[in-house]
Amino acid sequence: xxxxxxxxxxxxxxxxxxxxxxxxxxxxxxxxxxxxxxxxxxxxxxxxxxxxxxxxxxxxxxxxxxxxxxxxxxxxxxxxxxxxxxxxxxxxxxxxxxxxxxxxxxxxxxxxxxxxxxxxxxxxxxxxxxxxxxxxxxxxxxxxxxxxxxxxxxxxxxxxxxxxxxxxxxxxxxxxxxxxxxxxxxxxxxxxxxxxxxxxxxxxxxxxxxxxxxxxxxxxxxxxxxxxxxxxxxxxxxxxxxxxxxxxxxxxxxxxxxxxxxxxxxxxxxxxxxxxxxxxxxxxxxxxxxxxxxxxxxxxxxxxxxxxxxxxxxxxxxxxxxxxxxxxxxxxxxxxxxxxxxxxxxxxxxxxxxxxxxxxxxxxxxxxxxxxxxxxxxxxxxxxxxxxxxxxxxxxxxxxxxxxxxxxxxxxxxxxxxxxxxxxxxxxxxxxxxxxxxxxxxxxxxxxxxxxxxxxxxxxxxxxxxxxxxxxxxxxxxxxxxxxxxxxxxxxxxxxxxxxxxxxxxxxxxxxxxxxxxxxxxxxxxxxxxxxxxxxxxxxxxxxxxxxxxxxxxxx
Amino acid sequence: xxxxxxxxxxxxxxxxxxxxxxxxxxxxxxxxxxxxxxxxxxxxxxxxxxxxxxxxxxxxxxxxxxxxxxxxxxxxxxxxxxxxxxxxxxxxxxxxxxxxxxxxxxxxxxxxxxxxxxxxxxxxxxxxxx
Numbered sequence: 124x125x126x127x128x129x130x131x132x133x134x135x136x137x138x139x140x141x142x143x144x145x146x147x148x149x150x151x152x153x154x155x156x157x158x159x160x161x162x163x164x165x166x167x168x169x170x171x172x173x174x175x176x177x178x179x180x181x182x183x184x185x186x187x188x189x190x191x192x193x194x195x196x197x198x199x200x201x202x203x204x205x206x207x208x209x210x211x212x213x214x215x216x217x218x219x220x221x222x223x224x225x226x227x228x229x230x231x232x233x234x235x236x237x238x239x240x241x242x243x244x245x246x247x248x249x250x251x252x253x254x255x256x257x258x259x260x261x262x263x264x265x266x267x268x269x270x271x272x273x274x275x276x277x278x279x280x281x282x283x284x285x286x287x288x289x290x291x292x293x294x295x296x297x298x299x300x301x302x303x304x305x306x307x308x309x310x311x312x313x314x315x316x317x318x319x320x321x322x323x324x325x326x327x328x329x330x331x332x333x334x335x336x337x338x339x340x341x342x343x344x345x346x347x348x349x350x351x352x353x354x355x356x357x358x359x360x361x362x363x364x365x366x367x368x369x370x371x372x373x374x375x376x377x378x379x380x381x382x383x384x385x386x387x388x389x390x391x392x393x394x395x396x397x398x399x400x401x402x403x404x405x406x407x408x409x410x411x412x413x414x415x416x417x418x419x420x421x422x423x424x425x426x427x428x429x430x431x432x433x434x435x436x437x438x439x440x441x442x443x444x445x446x447x448x449x450x451x452x453x454x455x456x457x458x459x460x461x462x463x464x465x466x467x468x469x470x471x472x473x474x475x476x477x478x479x480x481x482x483x484x485x486x487x488x489x490x491x492x493x494x495x496x497x498x499x500x501x502x503x504x505x506x507x508x509x510x511x512x513x514x515x516x517x518x519x520x521x522x523x524x525x526x527x528x529x530x531x532x533x534x535x536x537x538x539x540x541x542x543x544x545x546x547x548x549x550x551x552x553x554x555x556x557x558x559x560x561x562x563x564x565x566x567x568x569x570x571x572x573x574x575x576x577x578x579x580x581x582x583x584x585x586x587x588x589x590x591x592x593x594x595x596x597x598x599x600x601x602x603x604x605x606x607x608x609x610x611x612x613x614x615x616x617x618x619x620x621x622x623x624x625x626x627x628x629x630x631x632x633x634x635x636x637x638x639x640x641x642x643x644x645x646x647x648x649x650x651x652x653x654x655x656x657x658x659x660x661x662x663x664x665x666x667x668x669x670x671x672x673x674x675x676x677x678x679x
Numbered sequence: 680x681x682x683x684x685x686x687x688x689x690x691x692x693x694x695x696x697x698x699x700x701x702x703x704x705x706x707x708x709x710x711x712x713x714x715x716x717x718x719x720x721x722x723x724x725x726x727x728x729x730x731x732x733x734x735x736x737x738x739x740x741x742x743x744x745x746x747x748x749x750x751x752x753x754x755x756x757x758x759x760x761x762x763x764x765x766x767x768x769x770x771x772x773x774x775x776x777x778x779x780x781x782x783x784x785x786x787x788x789x790x791x792x793x794x795x796x797x798x799x800x801x802x803x804x805x806x807x808x809x
Contacts, residue, residue, distance in 0.1 A: 140680050147687040154694045179723070182730075190734040196724045274734035321739040570757030641754065650757035 179269060180290055181303065182310035183283060185317040186352075186529050190274060190310075192283055192297070192362075194290070197270035198252045199245040202233060206262035210234040213260050217243065220254035233262075245288045246270045271297075277359040279320050281375040282477065285362040295362075295375070296527070299477045312529040314350035319343055322641035327357040327612075330634045334617035340376035341634075342510040342611045343642055346517035346600065348536060349526040352608070352646065354378070354507065378479050381503035382613060385580030385627070386442045387598040388499035390550050391512060392451050393435060395462035397546045401453035404549050407432040410445040416494050421448050436553045440561025442577060444498045451497035456488045459496065465541045466512040466522055468504050476527035479505045499580055500588070506596075510611040513598050516554070516574075517606035520547040555603040562628040566597055566636035570650025571643045573636060574606070575599030577627035582616070592616050595627035597635035602648055610635050610642070 183192035200221075207213050210233035214226045221244050232241050245268065247255070252265060271286045284295020292301035300311055327339045339357035344350065358372040374380050396402035411430035414421040427433050427441045438446030451459055463469055471481040483503035485492045495501040507525060515522050520542040554574035557563045562577040578596040581588035596613045600606045617630040643650070746752040 136680060140683060143684060143687065147691065150691055151694070154698055157698065179727075189737075190730050193727055193731050193734075195727055195731060272731055274731040275738050276735075278738070318739065325740075568757075570760075640757075644755055650760050652758065652760070 179307050180271065180286075180305060181307050183296060183300075183304070184310045184312050185315045185320070186312065186350075187316065188310075188312070189317045191279060191313070191315070191317065192271060192273050194269040195272050197245075197268055198247045198249075198265045199268050200243040200247055200252075200255055200263060201266050202241050202243055202263050204233050204235050204238050204241055204262070207233050208261065213262070216258050216260060217255065220251060220258065221247075271362075273362045275317065276363065277361045278317060278324065279315055279353075279355070280360040280362045281356040281377070282315065282354050283362055284477065285365045294365075295477050297362075299475075300528075314345075314352065314527055314529055314531065315354070316352045316645060318645040319642045320353040320355065322645070323353040323638050324355045324357070324359060326634050326638045326641065327355055328359070329637075330614060330617070330630075331357070333621075333633075334614065334619050334630055336614050336617040338371060338374075338376050338380075338615040339617075339634075340380070340506045340611075340613045341638065342377055342506055342609070343638065344510055344514070344525065344609050345607060345646075346514040346523070346609050347607055348531045348533060349511070349514065349523035350529075350531050351507075351525050351527055353642070375477070376613070376615070377506045378477055379505065381480055381483050381505055382594050382596075382615075383500050383503050383580045383583070384506075384509055384594060384596050384598075384613065385499040385578030386444075386447070387509070387576045387578035387596050387611075388496065388502075389439055389442065389447045390516065390554055390576050390598075391463065391466065392447050392459070392497040393439065393553065394516075394542050394546050394550050395459055396450045396454050397549065398462065398542050399454040399458050402435065402450055404435055404553075407434055408438065408443075408446050408449050409433075410438070410443045410449070412445075414445050414448055414494070416448070416491050419491055419494075421445055421494060421498075436556050439553045439576065440557040440563075442498075442562050447497040448494040451493055452490075456490065456493040459493055460488055462541070463496070463502070465539075466515065467508060467524075468502065468512060472505075472508050472511070472524065474524045474526065476525065479507050482508065499578055506611055506613045510598065510609055513600055513609045513611070515541050516547050516551050517600045517609060518547070519544040551600060551603060551606060554600065558599075562626075563597065563599075563632050565628060566599060566632040566639070568601070568636045568640040568643070570652060571639050571648060572602035572604055572651055573599050573639055574601065574603040575610075575632070575635065577632050579626045579628075593625050595625065595631040597627055597631040599635050599639065601639055601643065602651060604651060607648070608639075608642070608646060610639055612638060 180194045182190060182194070184190055200217075202213075204210070211226070211230045213233055214224070214229040217229065218224055218226050224244060229243065232238075235241070243263070244251075247265075255263065255265075269290055271290060273280070273283060273285075282295055284292060284297040284299075286297050287293050290305075292298035292304065296311075296313065297304065304311060323341045323343055327341055330336065330339060339355075341353065341355045341357075342351065343353040345352060354377045356374070356376040356378075358369065360368050360372050393402065397404075409431050410423060410427060410433055413423075421444050423430075423443050423445050425441065427437060427443055433441075433443065433446060435446075435450070437443070438450070454462075460469070468482060469484055472479045482505070485496075485501050492501050511522070511525055518538075520540055521538040522541045523536055523538055526536070551574050554563075554576055555572065557577075558567050558573045558575055563573070563575050566573050566575050566577075576598055578594075578598070580594045580596075581590050582592040582594060583589070584592070594613065594615055595617050596611065599610045601608055601610070612631045612635040614627075614631050614634070618625055619629055623629040
């Protein structure tokens with residue numbers, strides 16, 4: 124091709140090619156960049172959806188995996204005040220299907236045109252949701268939320284605690300393990316055994332049928348590991364309806380309440396004296412006369428037979444206050460205090476779980492204080508803290524802190540020796556003796572070799588201790604020949620309806636025995652079928668038997 | 680130059696189609712993920728409800744009376760426990776003997792390998808014997 128006789132020269136050709144190549148390069152970069160962006164950022168929305176599903180608060184299960192608490196989808200009712208024409212009419216209509224709402228309060232809130240969102244009621248039942256839907260009111264909407272549910276009702280209610288409407292733990296295990304539960308995922312497995320827990324709670328409930336009482340508490344724990352198998356407070360609460368709790372039911376008596384627990388301290392007094400080398404098992408004491416300490420006099424409410432020469436085992440079996448004071452006087456206040464501190468009774472317990480109340484300790488640890496503490500007056504502790512002090516008797520003398528979460532790793536248990544194995548065995552034998560021939564006979568669950576001690580403490584009042592209001596308790600270890608479990612039952616102002624005495628021998632001991640009989644099979648404790656039958660106190664001539672039992676234990 | 684234009688155009692067209700298909704695929708996948716997520720959540724909710732119902736229905740205070748009234752069950756008493764080696768003493772030797780063989784007449788009949796030729800001739804209701 125020619126132009127004006129000269130061959131055609133496309134002067135714009137190379138430039139056009141560069142422009143096209145540039146445009147292609149830009150387009151290519153955009154396409155590749157966008158592809159990379161989609162590849163990197165594309166799945167973000169899906170991830171959010173998945174995370175919304177996994178945000179469900181974790182379940183709580185017992186040691187066998189039985190469900191104790193879960194989160195279920197529920198509906199809540201909300202409103203946009205700007206879309207409501209007549210707030211009072213709406214509130215009045217809602218009152219017909221949601222009786223808990225306050226018409227006046229709701230009318231005020233629905234009249235606030237500045238707000239875009241107002242909660243009306245959280246956690247509607249399906250029936251309530253349908254009823255509200257059928258009202259056909261404008262400006263209302265349903266919001267799906269997770270609601271905490273406790274399908275076993277009152278079972279372990281105090282220990283589990285509950286959450287608020289926003290799903291955050293406010294009491295009990297729900298509060299103690301809140302961060303772990305809020306993360307969702309695998310259930311939180313407690314050391315609690317639902318079967319044992321039910322047995323303990325059921326017996327506390329039945330105790331109310333036998334005794335007029337203000338409250339009760341109970342603990343069952345594995346002394347080898349510190350794993351708490353059951354922990355209960357009576358009256359029980361239903362965490363599904365925490366607002367329905369009465370004032371009497373509100374405190375968790377097993378963890379949050381403090382009691383002077385009485386003579387169940389005596390085994391500790393004996394152990395402390397034996398550890399200090401101030402007491403031998405065959406020592407005898409004269410408990411025939413009241414002891415005068417300063418302005419106070421210590422007496423035995425039920426004098427012992429042959430009180431001029433009673434053994435240590437007799438002091439425990441028949442719960443001699445005078446004997447306990449004489450033993451404590453052998454070691455003095457400081458050593459007594461050190462021993463009680465070593466078993467965790469003088470400070471708040473440290474463990475992973477709902478926190479125990481700090482003990483109420485005497486401001487001055489003088490001779491009188493030391494004397495009264497030897498038989499369980501003057502030092503107020505929580506039932507859980509006290510139950511832990513019996514673990515060393517079952518554990519060869521080693522203290523273990525309470526554990527509430529499975530799996531329990533034996534290697535991580537912080538054991539500490541608080542007494543020798545021989546002291547633990549000797550006191551165990553004396554406590555067994557107490558159940559066989561002493562004040563603890565009604566706790567003798569046949570086959571399960573219960574060893575334990577009764578405690579009857581007068582409650583302090585404005586004018587000193589009140590003999591008409593008692594805390595009765597029974598602390599036990601079983602089975603005595605191969606001790607593994609500790610049981611503590613505490614009853615507040617238990618008064619037998621049959622007219623029997625208000626002492627632990629007639630109240631807490633029998634409840635503890637029934638708890639052990641129910642719990643032992645669930646805890647895989649094989650009964651000992653040739654165990655001696657309980658001996659009635661009338662038939663006892665048995666001091667030699669007691670000595671032999673204790674001596675045999677020492678000799679083991 | 681023309682060749683460059685043609686090749687460039689083809690590359691862009693292919694890339695455009697590929698991106699469009701990728702976008703459609705991503706939308707479809709996203710929708711499917713959404714559906715599956717919703718389904719997973721619903722199944723998860725259903726499982727949670729069923730577990731809660733199971734826990735509610737298996738409460739000891741509900742099961743205990745049913746077991747007592749309908750099955751006659753009671754909590755095991757200590758004297759009902761025994762060691763495995765003491766079972767013979769407790770129950771008697773003969774009750775512990777498992778039958779090694781049963782009388783031939785009590786054995787169930789083997790199924791016939793062939794259809795019975797004349798079923799009408801056999802007594803009605805009588806099992807065939809070997």
